[in-house]
Amino acid sequence: xxxxxxxxxxxxxxxxxxxxxxxxxxxxxxxxxxxxxxxxxxxxxxxxxxxxxxxxxxxxxxxxxxxxxxxxxxxxxxxxxxxxxxxxxxxxxxxxxxxxxxxxxxxxxxxxxxxxxxxxxxxxxxxxxxxxxxxxxxxxxxx
Ligand SMILES: [Zn+2]
Ligand SMILES: [Zn+2]
Numbered sequence: 001x002x003x004x005x006x007x008x009x010x011x012x013x014x015x016x017x018x019x020x021x022x023x024x025x026x027x028x029x030x031x032x033x034x035x036x037x038x039x040x041x042x043x044x045x046x047x048x049x050x051x052x053x054x055x056x057x058x059x060x061x062x063x064x065x066x067x068x069x070x071x072x073x074x075x076x077x078x079x080x081x082x083x084x085x086x087x088x089x090x091x092x093x094x095x096x097x098x099x100x101x102x103x104x105x106x107x108x109x110x111x112x113x114x115x116x117x118x119x120x121x122x123x124x125x126x127x128x129x130x131x132x133x134x135x136x137x138x139x140x141x142x143x
Contacts, residue, residue: 032078092132
């Protein structure tokens, strides 16, 4: 946790109690929480915190690079602490299970594209959805 605090300070931002709380919630969670879920957890610690503050804290933590936002097939983002290697997500449409996977070939293809086309990519989303092994009816259709 300390290194994160340091990263916020060195970015010239103030580490308010609320920002620290939002970061702690993400730090303690292995899940992919959306803003409402983060808000619920934050409220149980600090009843005075507002949803707008949670959104602002998330935006700031994202800007500093401590937090990542992912689209998991819904029209709102899910947040998690930034991880050292880029990863992507599969979400099960039935049970909501999220499976993380790495796809270095995809990243490599993206790098090549940037190089060839002179692109500057600011966001990348690779998201799979469908049914997990517990939910689908036997037959896999990605064979
Ligand atoms: Zn499932
Ligand atoms: Zn993830």
